[in-house]
Amino acid sequence: MSDTNIPLPERIRPRSLSEIIGQDHLLGEQAPLRQMIDQGHLPSIIFWGPPGVGKTTIALLLAQAVDRPFISLSALNTGVKELREVIAESGDLLPPVVFIDEIHRFNKSQQDALLGAVEKGKITLIGATTENPSFEVNSALLSRCQVYTLHSLDETAIQQLIQRALGTDKFLKERQIKIEEYDALFQFSAGDARKALNLLDLVASTFETGQENIINNALVVKTAQQNIARYDKSGEQHYDLVSAFIKSIRGSDPDATLYWMARMLKGGEDPVFIARRMLIAASEDIGNSNPNALLLAGECFRSVQAVGMPEARIILGQCAVYLATSPKSNSTYLAINQALQLAEKTAHLPVPLHLRNAPTKLMKQQGYGADYLYPHDFPEHFVLQEYLPPELKGTQLYQRALNKREVEAERLQQRRWQQQNQQQ
Known part of the structure; x- marks a missing residue:
């Protein structure tokens, strides 16, 4: 294979720790990893950081x-059997x-297979995770394991x-390239060394x-937009697929x-991420029209973590x-969003006295909890009572949807509104 068929990040991959750009907090002269290596010591490690910051190379x-x-x-493609063979x-x-x-994609049994080998010193584990x-x-x-956090590259590091x-790089040197503007390179790479180099190569x-x-910036933008699939296989397409998935559920x-x-799944997406998105959709798009959806999505999320692929697909x-x-x-x-907006505007309003807690005698003397009506003392465990500050009386944040579950649940709510209207 000719050099030009090898991606630029591979062509200039660092060959020593001193060539690593960025991560000085770990690899600088007095940094912990540098000191351990100088002493000939390498413990098991978990590297946590975003993509393209050098976890594999380091x-x-x-x-x-x-x-x-x-x-x-x-x-993605290693099971317990393969792990045991390596060990x-x-x-x-x-x-x-x-x-x-x-490594975050390993299920419990896979991680347990590693645990014994690490404890017995049969392997030194270095795991990489974005989670x-x-x-x-x-x-x-x-x-x-020692856990070390790797950071996105800043603009100075990307420029270096x-x-x-x-x-x-021979291919780049032959083209006598001069960079007039870096802004677009910084923007599209977003601290990811691999993205920056792939875009430069394109x-x-x-x-x-x-x-x-x-x-210049205009050329970088044009190239990135025309070659987005080649430049960032897990970026734009990742979000488009997720969007199509959620909108199809909705x-x-x-x-x-x-x-x-x-x-x-075929593209290598983390099944736990997919389960997490369904957990959100179960509340955002289904909600109280079917509360069991949230329960099932929650169990799905936990099961996928425990089982792992390929069975998790089922x-x-x-x-x-x-x-x-x-x-x-x-x-x-919609209701919680409106409630948050209202709370931001009315945070100065005090809690009405009858709703306040009164754990001390002094508080009771000051009227805390006075005139509170205990709903369970009344027929159907309901009594008309104002629960909002007086300034917000009559405010309605929750508007039920036209479905059987929410219509049935609204019976007491409608009764409260009817009694309020009769008193006004």
């Missing part, structure tokens, strides 16, 4: 720095560094990265050799819902079809 270079074998695995082949005298990308490890990695495994590429591919070529189309979900499919075919209502979604 893991490889750490293994090289302590002269240890390096085994790279992806949580079984590990030597006792020189345990390998096992790097697992997207908070305290939520996604089980506590037993997490307690045996681009300048290094221009000065070291722009440079349109240039001829033997003449000076200028890169539109009560189970076939489209399953199709877009399958597209996401659970995801069941929940997706249930949500798509359920009655729909966004009444509570």
